[in-house]
Amino acid sequence: MDKGKCGCGARLTRHRCNAKRFHGEISFYENHKGHLPAGQCPTFPCVNVHFCVAQASGFLALSAAREKCIRHLRIGYQSLLAALTRASMWNPDMPAGHGSVEPRRASVIRSGERRMSAIQVKLAQLRANGWTITDLFLVETPLPDGGAMMILPSVPATIFQAPGAAMAFEVHGAILGAYTAQGGPAGTLGYPESDEVGWYDSHSRMSIFQRGVIGWTAAQGTIIHNDKVVHHLGLAAARAYQLLNLATADASATVHREENIAAGVNWCGYALANMMKAGGMDKAHTALFANTQGLLDYGSYYTLDIYGASRPRARVTKMLPSGLDIRDAHSARRSQRRIVLWPEIQRETPLDIAPGDIVLVDHDAGGGPDHIQIVYHWHPAQRVLTTIDGNGGSFVLRSVLERQFGAQLRPNVHFRPAPTTPAAGSAVAPATKQQHLRALDGLDVLWPMPQAGYVSIGCHVLTAAGQVNPPAPTSTAPHSRVFAIIRPSIMDFEHHRYQNI
Numbered sequence: 001m002d003k004g005k006c007g008c009g010a011r012l013t014r015h016r017c018n019a020k021r022f023h024g025e026i027s028f029y030e031n032h033k034g035h036l037p038a039g040q041c042p043t044f045p046c047v048n049v050h051f052c053v054a055q056a057s058g059f060l061a062l063s064a065a066r067e068k069c070i071r072h073l074r075i076g077y078q079s080l081l082a083a084l085t086r087a088s089m090w091n092p093d094m095p096a097g098h099g100s101v102e103p104r105r106a107s108v109i110r111s112g113e114r115r116m117s118a119i120q121v122k123l124a125q126l127r128a129n130g131w132t133i134t135d136l137f138l139v140e141t142p143l144p145d146g147g148a149m150m151i152l153p154s155v156p157a158t159i160f161q162a163p164g165a166a167m168a169f170e171v172h173g174a175i176l177g178a179y180t181a182q183g184g185p186a187g188t189l190g191y192p193e194s195d196e197v198g199w200y201d202s203h204s205r206m207s208i209f210q211r212g213v214i215g216w217t218a219a220q221g222t223i224i225h226n227d228k229v230v231h232h233l234g235l236a237a238a239r240a241y242q243l244l245n246l247a248t249a250d251a252s253a254t255v256h257r258e259e260n261i262a263a264g265v266n267w268c269g270y271a272l273a274n275m276m277k278a279g280g281m282d283k284a285h286t287a288l289f290a291n292t293q294g295l296l297d298y299g300s301y302y303t304l305d306i307y308g309a310s311r312p313r314a315r316v317t318k319m320l321p322s323g324l325d326i327r328d329a330h331s332a333r334r335s336q337r338r339i340v341l342w343p344e345i346q347r348e349t350p351l352d353i354a355p356g357d358i359v360l361v362d363h364d365a366g367g368g369p370d371h372i373q374i375v376y377h378w379h380p381a382q383r384v385l386t387t388i389d390g391n392g393g394s395f396v397l398r399s400v401l402e403r404q405f406g407a408q409l410r411p412n413v414h415f416r417p418a419p420t421t422p423a424a425g426s427a428v429a430p431a432t433k434q435q436h437l438r439a440l441d442g443l444d445v446l447w448p449m450p451q452a453g454y455v456s457i458g459c460h461v462l463t464a465a466g467q468v469n470p471p472a473p474t475s476t477a478p479h480s481r482v483f484a485i486i487r488p489s490i491m492d493f494e495h496h497r498y499q500n501i
Helices: 065-073 077-084 118-128 173-181 229-244 248-259 268-278 283-290 292-300 326-332 342-346 398-405 430-441
Strands: 140-142 148-152 157-161 169-172 204-209 212-217 221-225 318-320 338-341 358-361 371-379 384-392 445-448 454-461 482-487 497-499
Touching: 118 148, 118 157, 118 169, 157 173, 169 173, 173 204, 173 212, 173 221, 204 229, 212 229, 229 248, 229 268, 229 371, 229 384, 229 454, 248 268, 248 384, 248 454, 268 283, 268 292, 268 371, 268 384, 283 292, 292 338, 292 358, 292 371, 292 482, 318 326, 338 342, 342 482, 371 430, 384 430, 398 445, 430 445, 430 454
Parallel strands: none
Antiparallel strands: 140 148, 148 157, 157 169, 204 212, 212 221, 318 497, 338 482, 358 371, 358 482, 371 384, 384 454
């Protein structure tokens, strides 16, 4: 056989046309010599524009001539794809047996013929879930590190499979744009480990990657966190929002029942423990959350006192059976607990805060924290931190009061006007906070009538003017409304055995 060339320049000995993406190499009879006319494919010579693998850097390009080809073959598009998967391909303009195929790897597979790749399985799942995918040809492209990807331009979305992984995952929309901008699988986040899922409420989404997450909210767009623990924290924040949507008495009763709280106990820390367990946190750690000193011990690995001052490490927790210091174990996983104290907050530097982070608050101007909350939203441009707490006394959702009292809520009967002057020890009036919650979080909140502690939502303005108060009467140390923000370790959401916790 002469080693001629077709119109695209590919050698005829093992000509790789579009069928390569479905079967492998095309073989030709030895009596086929010379060059194919430019713009023709030996499998479908009626196609005016040749679209072999040599074109478009491996991506198959089609033209309007495709319709002519399909009509000429007198079969529809789906039948054409089915024809491409057969061991021998029929064409009415080609002698029988002229184009025989050596099957290798299929991108379109009939039941029982071949095992589907992980990317093909994911593609089938997406279609079964109602995704409209109208692309004519979909190419599974190998990546240099051994992974693979398939672009779905009509969505748009991309399916990725990590090297050696048994499953593939999709990334789409704004999250895909942010992921691509930071380098995709070769960037800091690595390959995806989940499809796009809900985050902490019905208006937020996220995708989980090997070394972090990308979240999306309508208010802020995409948010990149280089820490996978943010996924678990999002589940904790979702539990907080779930409790917030219950009637105040029901939310309190739920936390008391599930955490076995005695009557009369300050339960803000127990509410946090309940939320963190919903995120998957090991109970060995939530046992420390009953009070603010326990949380300072947790966040600082026992190196801070109740006023945030450094002290000799009071306790060393070890992993079992290795005996490794828990702080060293977290460091080895690049996921140490992190605590940000009020001096850094007041400097108004950029802060890495995610839904589900832990907030310690100094309410009584004592110089140390006395209340515990969880982050619901962080608005960096306005430096407004929205929080939810148990045993709180801030705002409730209008919808909760309407379910309890009916749609016709009356001022000073079912709720009160939010005060326009700051409370003692605070720099921001409740009425201003109410405006922030409505404008930034899209929440219709009301200031309820006086009652015992309940699950509530509020916010803090993390500026120097919004945080710093005069020294407390009982202390010469200045204090901040938000005393500390704590980020747990990813290992705290795994099951381990510990000594001296």
